[in-house]
Structure formats: C-alpha cells, structure tokens
Amino acid sequence: MKRAGPYLTLAAAAVLGGGLLVTNTLTGLNRDANTAGTATAPASPGASTVVNFPQDADYVTEIATDSRPITLSLTVTGVKAVGYACDGASVENWMRGAAEAGRMVLKGNNSQLEGTLVGDALKGTLTLGERTYDFLAPPVQPPAGLYLAQTANGRDSWIVGPDGSVTGVRRAPDGSTSPAPDLAPNARKVDGDDDDF
Structure with missing residues (x-):
C-alpha cells in the first residue's frame, strides 16, 4: 500500500x-x-442601601447655644417619632412626625427637626424660632429617654441622658414654664406614637 x-x-x-x-x-x-443584553449592569457609583430605623429607638444629645445648652431627645416607634427639646429652665418644644427610610421630619409649635440616620446615630438640624442648630444624637438604652407626668401643677417633662443626668421643664396650666422637679416615680416613658403632650 x-x-x-x-x-x-x-x-x-x-x-x-x-x-x-x-x-x-x-x-x-x-x-x-x-448572552447580549443579559449581563447585569454594574451598580451606579452613588447608590446606597436605605437603612431603616429600629422598631423602637431613643436618641439623646446636648446642643450648645449662646445661653443655656439645649437637651434634645428623640424617640421612634414604628414609623412615628416624637422630639422634645428643653434647656432645663424655661425653653421647651414638643415635635412629632414621621420616621421612615432612615429619615425623620418633625414639626411643633414654632419648631422643626430634620434628621437622617448616619450609621446608628441621627444627624440633622433643629430649628427653634429663628435659630437653627446642627446636632448628632447617638442611640441610647433605657432608662435613658423621654419621660412625662401630668400633675395638678401642670405637665412635667424630663430627658434622662445616657449618664443618668436629668433635664426637665414644668409647664403650668397657665402656660408658664419653670425647671421641673426631680424625676417623678410615676413618670411614664414617652413613645414615638404618643400625642399626650
């Protein structure tokens, strides 16, 4: 072959x-x-994940002013929040509003607060009358938070700080304000969905 x-x-x-x-x-x-058109598009550079508030949370901070410092307490329950700012003498402001998708907007009598979760703290601005203050409020654990008691002498409100310090104001039935007495044994913790103030 x-x-x-x-x-x-x-x-x-x-x-x-x-x-x-x-x-x-x-x-x-x-x-x-x-395979054309089936590839996953890359995430946009500025995209961020929305961080929601815990179901129940409290934040407390102190804000320096030209006169007395203002203590600020914020409490969240579900998607509602209550804020209280006072100087422990005569100034006090109650605010309420929504707390959703990591953002809080509260309004009260001649006052407003806007805050955003940054990590686990709440960062924002507090407006009282003509003045606006920046704040950063860390989360606090009980017994820190906001307390309230209705008495014959008026309404007593207190903010308990994480170090156990107490700042409060009494509002008399005639609308006048003064330093609150010591935290009352019957004071109740304020929740974010409260409207008893």
Whole structure:
C-alpha cells in the first residue's frame, strides 16, 4: 500500500485545522449574541442601601447655644417619632412626625427637626424660632429617654441622658414654664406614637 506523500498530509491537516477554527469562531459569535443584553449592569457609583430605623429607638444629645445648652431627645416607634427639646429652665418644644427610610421630619409649635440616620446615630438640624442648630444624637438604652407626668401643677417633662443626668421643664396650666422637679416615680416613658403632650 502506498503512503500519502508529505504534501498531501500537510494539506489534510491544514483543511482540518481551518475547519476547526471556523467552527470555534462561529460558536463564539453565537454565544456572544445569545448572552447580549443579559449581563447585569454594574451598580451606579452613588447608590446606597436605605437603612431603616429600629422598631423602637431613643436618641439623646446636648446642643450648645449662646445661653443655656439645649437637651434634645428623640424617640421612634414604628414609623412615628416624637422630639422634645428643653434647656432645663424655661425653653421647651414638643415635635412629632414621621420616621421612615432612615429619615425623620418633625414639626411643633414654632419648631422643626430634620434628621437622617448616619450609621446608628441621627444627624440633622433643629430649628427653634429663628435659630437653627446642627446636632448628632447617638442611640441610647433605657432608662435613658423621654419621660412625662401630668400633675395638678401642670405637665412635667424630663430627658434622662445616657449618664443618668436629668433635664426637665414644668409647664403650668397657665402656660408658664419653670425647671421641673426631680424625676417623678410615676413618670411614664414617652413613645414615638404618643400625642399626650
């Protein structure tokens, strides 16, 4: 039997190799066409995950002013929040509003608060009358928070700080204000959905 010459062998190898190359190229093109449009788009550079408030949370901070410092307490229950700012002498402001998707907007008598969760703390601005203050309020654990008691002498309100300090104001039935007495044993904790003030 006669063997094929070397030229014939090389030609056969060239034809086979060319066929494989064409097949691989076409397969790759088909694969690219089939997967076009199915790739996941990269996340936009500024995208961030929304952080929700805990179901129940309290935040307390002190704000420096030109006169007496103002103590601020914020309490959240579900998607509602209550804020109370006082100087422990005569200034006090109650606010209420929504706390959703990591953002809080509260309004009261001649006062407003806007805050956003940054980490686990609440950062924002408090407006009392014509003045606006920046604040950063960390979360606190009980017994810290906001307390209230209705008495014959009026309404007593207290903010208990994380160090156990107490700041409060009494509002008499005639609307006048004065420093609150010591935290009363019957004082109740204020929740974010309260409206008893």
